[in-house]
Amino acid sequence: MSSSPSSAPLMLRGSLITLKRKCGKPTCHCAKGKPHSSPALSYNLQGKTKIVTLHPADVSEVKEALRRYNKALRSLRQQALRGIQQLSARLRRAKGGRGHEG
Numbered sequence: 001m002s003s004s005p006s007s008a009p010l011m012l013r014g015s016l017i018t019l020k021r022k023c024g025k026p027t028c029h030c031a032k033g034k035p036h037s038s039p040a041l042s043y044n045l046q047g048k049t050k051i052v053t054l055h056p057a058d059v060s061e062v063k064e065a066l067r068r069y070n071k072a073l074r075s076l077r078q079q080a081l082r083g084i085q086q087l088s089a090r091l092r093r094a095k096g097g098r099g100h101e102g
């Protein structure tokens, strides 16, 4: 049984970069000067930078997936900040000497 890949929206972490390289063919234009550039996704895994080479056609989808992740991350951070505010308000109330409720 294979899971359908299109069911969940793609989410990616990292940043979009451009790799420059020479293909090695002596007749290619890259041998003389201009290297090939290909889009790639650079991300960090356990302290190491990893790179996934992309096809130019994938770039828009990857951008979208990175945006999706950042958006989710932002809302998660906001929730966490609200949580901290709630917690510190509760702690303040608990510590506050005056108006102590029995």
Ligand SMILES: [Zn+2]
Pocket (backbone or CB within 6 Å): 022, 023, 024, 025, 028, 029, 030, 031, 036
């Ligand atoms: Zn080349």
